[in-house]
Amino acid sequence: MTDATEHLQQRVLHHLATIYRDVEHVDDLEAIMARILATMRLDEVNSTPEHFINHWDQQDVVLITYGDSICGQQQQPLKYLHQFLDDHCKGIINSVHILPFFPYSSDDGFAVIDYSSVNDALGDWQDIEAIADDYRLMADLVINHCSSRSPWFQNFIKGSGTGSDYFMTADPTDDLSQVVRPRTSPLLRETETGNGLQHVWCTFSHDQVDLDFRNPEVLIAFISIIRQYLDSGVKLFRLDAVAFLWKIVGTSSINLPQTHECIRLLRCLIEHAVEDAVVITETNIPNQQNLSYFGNANEAHWIYNFSLPPLLVNTLVTGNCRYLKQWLMSMPPAQNGTAYFNFIASHDGIGLRPAEGLLSEEEINQLVNTMASFGGCVSWRTADHGQRKPYEINIALYDALQGTINGPDRWGEQRFLCAHSIMFALEGVPGIYIHSLLATGNDYEKLKHTQHNRSINRHRWDDQALAEALADDRTQHSKVLGHMRRLIDIRTKQPAFHPNAxxxxxxxxxxxxxxxxxxxxxxxxxxxxxxxxxxxxxxxxxxxxxxxxxxxxxxxxxxxxxxxxxxxxxxxxxxxxxxxxx
Missing domain, CATH: 2.60.40.1180 (Golgi alpha-mannosidase II)
Known part of the structure; x- marks a missing residue:
């Protein structure tokens, strides 16, 4: 056995001991450790990765997209996406985040039915691997919950088979008053099972049933999934909704110490398997809580800069950068081995929790009202003591910046490009939503069809319609894409724009x-x-x-x-x- 192998075994045992310290009936940690290392094919290693190495530089720019953001009649969407990347992004954007590309039942992919398959409506693993050959690929590890239609949950309902003991349950009489969630729906879902009536924990929706990581089998199952993704070319792992991973009745069940320890374990395993792989935590929570996911350069390599979208949009619609400056001056530099992941638009919306404590309640309400006047929607959450508070503004960024608090004006395109110029200059790695790159506006038809607020910013382009829009240099789509390509091209050549400069x-x-x-x-x-x-x-x-x-x-x-x-x-x-x- 090499020294590096022995060191890895001891680290994994330490993580497991910390995670399962207070969990009954989990005692043979050495056996669990051996299964984990075998699953990751890390039975023997020859080196230990360093924590304070930057596996990125100013040339790293990530395009965020769904697998079917571009569709057509001739081939499957992942092939259209690959063609778009080659035609419009090659040489300026080197990474792509394909949002969940697995079979799913709701939430546009975030209720995963089968983690091991590619949704056949999008393509197959060959399509994914082909993109990963040409671009650094980010994939979602939807780790907090899965679909109620998954084989795991169907076995839970039967009361036998793999998955029958994978899900978090609670008793309706338990004290759940402190639980923090981003939704207003009931937390518990009544489910008749082979073992009687169960009340399943659902942080997000009743189709997204929460997994119970107190069972080591759940952890091992996800480590197997990670190994498969690595083998398919995934280099960046986005841990979706990971802040809610560990639940304890009587607590807030968010940001618990066991959650942080699980992330440390996953990072340890991933970087031993592929040294330059990156773990990124998706924790849409207040700023100081979000920063904690860096750990001591031993948790997330990158954290989402969730406070940036609301603060930057607020700056540009009010014409005053006071709050943006105050926040930025309070942000610690990311130490080597870590970086901020900057974005100002996403498939979700403009989160408001990360603005809490940074913008006053009056400022947040003004921002919400301005975005509503520009055609946006508002999603709500249940706060302490059942209080209803705005959680997220759902709007396409191009429309969000069409004017100021005084209404629409003629400066929308310039304001939109200004927002990206600021983001490209900031410390960190920039991520660009495909609908920002293409200046896509609010999709009211999709919103009407789905009745889900987030659909407003999840447009699907027809390949021919997109080609025509980009061929006409008078359209906002063509003009913005040209400007954005030019700005990114400039940015990626400047050492002073290194994410850790x-x-x-x-x-x-x-x-x-x-x-x-x-x-x-x-x-x-x-x-x-x-x-x-x-x-x-x-x-x-x-x-x-x-x-x-x-x-x-x-x-x-x-x-x-x-x-x-x-x-x-x-x-x-x-x-x-x-x-x-x-």
């Missing part, structure tokens, strides 16, 4: 949002300044301490900066990226 927030007033980024070798500086208002603003170049005996260049405008007057006028929603190396 130094970042300082500049103090330039309420209407100018500024950052200073410096490359890891300290050779390149970039001053990113954006006018977040609908009026021209003067930038005093002395305020950003430009040294006047060297040349400075605006990467966005592709022109030398004139220092003679030491002032620069920024048009509404204009961004400059001023650098000393170009």
């Amino acid at each position: 130094t970042q300082f927030t500049l103090q330039l007033g309420g209407q100018l949002f500024g950052l200073w980024r410096q490359s890891l070798d300290r050779k390149q500086s970039i001053f990113s300044v954006s006018n977040v208002s609908d009026e021209p603003q003067l930038l005093n170049l002395g305020d950003i301490n430009l040294i006047d005996n060297i040349d400075w260049f605006d990467l966005v405008a592709q022109e030398k900066v004139d220092l003679s007057g030491m002032e620069m006028e920024l048009a509404p929603y204009q961004t400059v990226w001023i650098t000393n190396i170009f």
Whole structure:
């Protein structure tokens, strides 16, 4: 046995002992450890991965998409997606997050029936592996719950077979008053089973039944799934809704210590199997709780920067960056081996929980009302003591930025591009939703058909209609895609935009949002300044301490900066990226 193998065994045993410390009837941890390592094919290892290594740089940009965001008559959707990536993203976007591509029963994929299969309406494993050959692939590990139509849950109903003891149950008389959830539906689902009436825990919906990780068999089942995904080319693992993983009656059942320990175990196994694989936690919760999922560079490699979407949209519709600056100045730099995952649009919506404590209740209500006036929907949650609070705004980002709190205006496209210019400049890895790349608006037809608020931002493009829209340079889709490609191309060539490069927030007033980024070798500086208002603003170049005996260049405008007057006028929603190396 190698020293590395012995070290791995001891680490896995330690994680298991911590996870199952208070669980009765789980005592043969060595046997569980042996099964886990055999499942991951880690019976013998020759090295121990380092925690503080960055397996990413400024060239990493992730496209977020459903497997069927583009459909047609001639071939299956995953092939259309691969063609779109090759035609429009190759050379500028190197990674793709394909949202759950498995057979499912609801929630557009997040109620998984079978984790081991590709939804045949999308394609097959060959299609997935072909994309993974050309792009760094992120896949969802929907780990908190599965579909009520899954074979596991059907065996639970029968009372026998694999899965019959995989699900979390509680008694209606239990004290569940502290449980934190993002939904208003009843927590428990009555289910007649071969073992009598059971009340199944459902954090999200009654079709999404929560798994019980107190049973080690559930953990081993998911480790087997992870091994299969690695073998199919998955390099980035998005742990969906992982904050709710461990439940204890009488507690909030969110962010529990056992949940963090499970993530540490999964990271340990994944990075021993594939050293440059990445674990990313999807924890749509208040900011400080979210930060805890970095651990000490031993939990998530990346965490979603969930506070960014509501704060950035609020900045651009109010014309004031005060709250965005306050938040950014409070954010610790991600240490090596970790990074923020920045996004401003997703398949869900603009989460509001991560804005709690950062925006006042009045600011949140103003934002909600403004988005509603732009055609958006609002999803609600049950807070403490049964209080109903807004949880999420559902709206396409292109429509969300069509105007300000005063109403729609003529600056929508510029405001939309300004939002992305800011995101591309921030510390972290940027993720772009395909419908932002394509400037897709609200899909009211899909919303009407499904009656689910999130459908408004889950449009399915017909391949021919998309081709025609992109071929016409007068459409918003063509114009935005061209601008976005250009910005990303510039970004990926700048060492100062490395996800872990130094970042300082500049103090330039309420209407100018500024950052200073410096490359890891300290050779390149970039001053990113954006006018977040609908009026021209003067930038005093002395305020950003430009040294006047060297040349400075605006990467966005592709022109030398004139220092003679030491002032620069920024048009509404204009961004400059001023650098000393170009």
